[in-house]
Amino acid sequence: MQVPGTDTHFCSRLLIFVLEYVLWNGTSFVEMGRFLSCGAFFTMHHNRMKNRIDIQRCLLWRAVQCDSAILVIVRKLFIHGRIHRMKKGVTTGLAALIASTTLTPVAFADDHSSDVKEDQQAPDSSSDESEETGEESVELIDTLTLDAAVEHALTDNTSLMLLQYRLDNLKSQLDATEDDHRDLEIDIDDLEDDFDDLKEQPGNTFQPRYQIHNQIKKMENSLDQLEDAFEELTSNQVTLEFNQQEAEENIKFKTISTFMNLVMTKDQLAFTKDSLETQRKQVKATKRRYDLGLASRTEFRTDQRELTRLESQIKQTETTLENNLREFAADIGIVYHDDLSLEAPETDSVEPIEQEETTEELINNSYSMKTAKEELELAKYKLEQAKENINDTEKDVDAKDIEQAEINVDQKKENITQLKEDLKKAIDSLFTDAANQYQTVMDKRYELDYAKEDHQNLKRRLDVGLVSQLEYDVARTQVEQAELDYTAAKQQYFLLKHQVDLLRNGVIQTGGSSQQASMK
CATH class of the missing domain: 1.20.1600.10 (Outer membrane efflux proteins (OEP))
Known part of the structure; x- marks a missing residue:
């Protein structure tokens, strides 16, 4: 029986999609079972879902609305990157069994392992299926x-x-x-x-x-x-x-x-x-x-x-x-x-970084300060409402409620004061780091020039037989080390320039953040 408001074709595609991921990657059926148990998911509209990205977006929506455990599954599907296709007849049958029976998932996977191996040896059929379903190829x-x-x-x-x-x-x-x-x-x-x-x-x-x-x-x-x-x-x-x-x-x-x-x-x-x-x-x-x-x-x-x-x-x-x-x-x-x-x-363009805006302007433009001020305004609104309703017997507001609202306002004000101090320190530190790194780049360039000059002098001594080829090669390594140091200094300065751009766009990194922050 079809659940009202559902799309049978999409539901079949979704079950096939989840099943393929399980069989190819060994993901726990218990984990996937939690996802499939969210029956409310099938009440959404799926007419425009033609590919994996659309399915993932819908799964993310359910992660927000229904079950946080789904988010873990969706993240794995995002990282997976490529979806392997099974034979249409096999996957449709397996999906139907999962949807309509109580067959044990682990045993189910074992019974059909031969079908999976057979599909691994049939790239032509997989390609045909991809064309038939309109699945996006991975570039x-x-x-x-x-x-x-x-x-x-x-x-x-x-x-x-x-x-x-x-x-x-x-x-x-x-x-x-x-x-x-x-x-x-x-x-x-x-x-x-x-x-x-x-x-x-x-x-x-x-x-x-x-x-x-x-x-x-x-x-x-x-x-x-x-x-x-x-x-x-x-x-x-x-x-x-x-x-x-x-x-x-x-x-x-x-x-x-x-x-x-x-x-x-x-x-x-x-x-x-x-x-x-x-x-x-x-x-x-x-x-x-x-x-x-x-x-x-x-x-x-x-x-x-x-x-x-x-x-x-x-x-x-x-x-x-x-x-x-x-x-x-x-x-x-x-x-x-x-x-x-x-x-x-390209990192060869090295110019001094100047603070074009005042520190106060940068602080007020930051998202953290905007958020703090918005929270303060909400706290003030709640305090005003409490004072207006103090004499209304139907509002159930007393002096303690007003006192708590006043404390909340004072706390938000103190948060803003502390935030200003932290942001000011972060801004001053960033521009100081930028100035120091600029000087480091200049120093590394001079060291590279000196290393090249020494190496050139050694080349003349090599030509007249005063030093060996090995000594010359060792000196060349010193030049390469100086070149590496100079390049690394410019790359660090390149990162600092982007961090300054980040600052001007409203994001001020505090609490020990540096230009060498990494991805998650």
């Missing part, structure tokens, strides 16, 4: 730029989508409250008309007029409650909009920060590999000198240990870089593969 990105990474991070972001759904839900409540308020006003006007009509009628109309009077009083009390609720909902909407805008700015910066950290790690790895080649030459040269009795065994063993250390460091860095890149790809919603590379942004 592999070979070279990822910083701008593209930020764009991917903001597209279908789970946190932003949840905030948007909460905001939509809040707006819906506001609309409903406005409708109720308007209806109550109409009802009160009608009752007042009835009351006036009764006054003009002959005879004893005291009793019906008294009843109408009581009804009007109750409705007026309800009207006051709706006005209070509307005021609080409006304040919550403003605060949530601030949170949404702040979250978007934070996601941008964290994406930039993680991207740059990965680029710096890649540069460090390349330098270490070059150092490894130089160290191998050093070990061979020391070995020859040791065999000729010109070097001690300790000297030879020291060079060998350094070679081993570099090899171990390279292996560890490669593993860390791959894991971090894989996690970063999952966070921004792209598919990781072995050929994925990052294109470093």
